[in-house]
Amino acid sequence: xxxxxxxxxxxxxxxxxxxxxxxxxxxxxxxxxxxxxxxxxxxxxxxxxxxxxxxxxxxxxxxxxxxxxxxxxxxxxxxxxxxxxxxxxxxxxxxxxxxxxxxxxxxxxxxxxxxxxxxxxxxxxxxxxxxxxxxxxxxxxxxxxxxxxxxxxxxxxxxxxx
Numbered sequence: 001x002x003x004x005x006x007x008x009x010x011x012x013x014x015x016x017x018x019x020x021x022x023x024x025x026x027x028x029x030x031x032x033x034x035x036x037x038x039x040x041x042x043x044x045x046x047x048x049x050x051x052x053x054x055x056x057x058x059x060x061x062x063x064x065x066x067x068x069x070x071x072x073x074x075x076x077x078x079x080x081x082x083x084x085x086x087x088x089x090x091x092x093x094x095x096x097x098x099x100x101x102x103x104x105x106x107x108x109x110x111x112x113x114x115x116x117x118x119x120x121x122x123x124x125x126x127x128x129x130x131x132x133x134x135x136x137x138x139x140x141x142x143x144x145x146x147x148x149x150x151x152x153x154x155x156x157x158x159x160x161x162x
Contacts, residue, residue, distance in 0.1 A: 001031045001032070005033065005034040005040070056086075059088050059092070060091055063092055071098065071123065074124070075120055075124060075127070079094055082130075084134060089134060094127065094130055094137065096141060097140070098126060100148060142154055142157070
């Protein structure tokens with residue numbers, strides 16, 4: 001799998017897919033993703049439609065199931081309404097943020113009533129204040145992880161990723 005081929009350096013190597021060996025076993029297949037504007041000559045293309053609300057819900061619930069967690073329906077509906085929710089990676093990052101609630105989150109929840117209603121209210125506030133783009137959400141999640149783990153370590157990891 002090669003994700004975001006359109007983000008590779010724009011040159012003949014990318015456009016001619018020079019990074020794919022000429023001779024491949026019949027059992028080897030490449031799957032590449034790219035923006036629709038990039039036309040890769042001679043390659044079969046499957047264009048994905050934007051996710052509808054039911055598919056967004058499936059993404060969210062699938063991530064939650066893999067962590068043996070649940071969210072209230074109103075929290076999921078709020079996530080689905082976000083403009084950036086059309087991107088499954090954005091949804092994944094937002095779910096991860098909700099799953100990493102810590103002492104500060106639970107102190108705020110305790111002050112608000114310390115019940116399921118207070119938990120949902122806090123989660124809705126996190127969603128309402130989350131960044132509106134994948135790039136900003138990625139940075140936000142790293143910042144939050146740093147607060148919970150080790151800010152210097154997470155900053156270094158972010159530098160390496162960049």
